[in-house]
Amino acid sequence: xxxxxxxxxxxxxxxxxxxxxxxxxxxxxxxxxxxxxxxxxxxxxxxxxxxxxxxxxxxxxxxxxxxxxxxxxxxxxxxxxxxxxxxxxxxxxxxxxxxxxxxxxxxxxxxxxxxxxxxxxxxxxxxxxxxxxxxxxxxxxxxxxxxxxxxxxxxxxxxxxxxxxxxxxxxxxxxxxxxxxxxxxxxxxxxxxxxxxxxxxxxxxxxxxxxxxxxxxxxxxxxxxxxxxxxxxxxxxxxxxxxxxxxxxxxxxxxxxxxxxxxxxxxxxxxxxxxxxxxxxxxxxxx
Numbered sequence: 001x002x003x004x005x006x007x008x009x010x011x012x013x014x015x016x017x018x019x020x021x022x023x024x025x026x027x028x029x030x031x032x033x034x035x036x037x038x039x040x041x042x043x044x045x046x047x048x049x050x051x052x053x054x055x056x057x058x059x060x061x062x063x064x065x066x067x068x069x070x071x072x073x074x075x076x077x078x079x080x081x082x083x084x085x086x087x088x089x090x091x092x093x094x095x096x097x098x099x100x101x102x103x104x105x106x107x108x109x110x111x112x113x114x115x116x117x118x119x120x121x122x123x124x125x126x127x128x129x130x131x132x133x134x135x136x137x138x139x140x141x142x143x144x145x146x147x148x149x150x151x152x153x154x155x156x157x158x159x160x161x162x163x164x165x166x167x168x169x170x171x172x173x174x175x176x177x178x179x180x181x182x183x184x185x186x187x188x189x190x191x192x193x194x195x196x197x198x199x200x201x202x203x204x205x206x207x208x209x210x211x212x213x214x215x216x217x218x219x220x221x222x223x224x225x226x227x228x229x230x231x232x233x234x235x236x237x238x239x240x241x242x243x244x245x246x247x248x249x250x251x252x253x254x255x256x257x258x259x260x261x262x263x264x265x266x267x268x269x270x271x272x273x274x275x276x277x278x279x280x281x282x283x284x285x286x287x
Contacts, residue, residue, distance in 0.1 A: 004041055004080070005029075011080050016156075020135065028072035040073075041081055048073055048088045056091075066090055101220035102263050103230040114215040120208045122178040123189050126152075127205075127224060129171040131231035131249055134206065134224050138199045140188040145175060154250065163250050233263040 008029065012022050032040050035051055052070060055061045070090045077083050103111070108128055115121040127137045136154050144153040150167040167175070175188075184190055187199040209224035220226070228249070235245055246257040 004039060008076060008080050011075070015079075018135070024068055025072040025075060028069045029076055031069070032073065040076060045086070045088050048077075052088065052090055063090075101222060101226075102233055103218070103220060103222070103226050105230075105234060107216070107218050107220070108227065108230050110216040111209070111212045111218060114212040115208065118178065118181060119189065120212070122174055123200075123205065124209060124212065124224075124227065125171060125174055126188075127209075128227040128231050129168060130165040131228050131235070132165070133228060133250075134202050136250075138189060138202055138205055140199075141186055142179070142184055142188055144188070145172075147172060147176075161250060161252070163247065165248055229260070229263075232257070232260045236260055236264040 005026065008026065009022065012025065017025075029040055032043075032048075032051055035054070036043060036047065052066060052073075055066045055069060056063075067090055070088070073088065074086055077086050077088075112121050112124045112128070115124060123137065126132065126140070127134070130152055132154070139155070140152070144155065145167070146153065150169065150172055151164045152167050154163050154165060156162065178184075186197075189200050189205075191198045191200050191204075206224050209227070222229070232245060232249060235248070236242070240248075242254065242257055242261075245260070246254050249257060251257045
């Protein structure tokens, strides 16, 4: 008989969950088992509710951390154990709704220029120029670049989906120069310590961004994901239709894309406002 852990892994693989979700969910269930010194499939819902309450009251975890644990437990109960109705709830203070600080085009350029290495400048240029998640950025391979139609292929991104993102002529030229200089084999941005056999890690990419931002003396709060935010808002400011931006970012739900309108209040004045209204109506009809 398969172990509970392996059953959970199988269930997540069938649903195309990302490696990071695998790690987070398994860690959450492992912590639950450690808390009670008992296998999670032997616990009842009252115990699960008490555990979540202890995360807030005794351990002082943030609402987002507690929510991750709840999601993992819900998945275990409903999809792995197939127990049926799930009544456990998370009672935690609401997260403050803050709009992150947006990088301007000039600030993005300063951060990229502050990189010490050619590879790092191209890395951040690609992240911003294509609006990529950092997990997508480090997973890029040389074969994902299609020069003639100027497209970048993103394979098995969030939600186990593939998509294409447009490359500007300038970014494509930078990538070609980079290839001539470094001759990457499989991974576009590979680890320098393993003879190009493995991609750089997410942590390394984040450190590259932070170091460049500090050197450029940019004080705004935010990590490498700020480049994706900047890409989205700058595209909207230049009049990109909201549905097209949704495809470029790989959002399955347009409501995720609509969040960027906080930064572009003048969007309603552009020619694509009618498209936004139509998108909102579609969302209302579906939900």
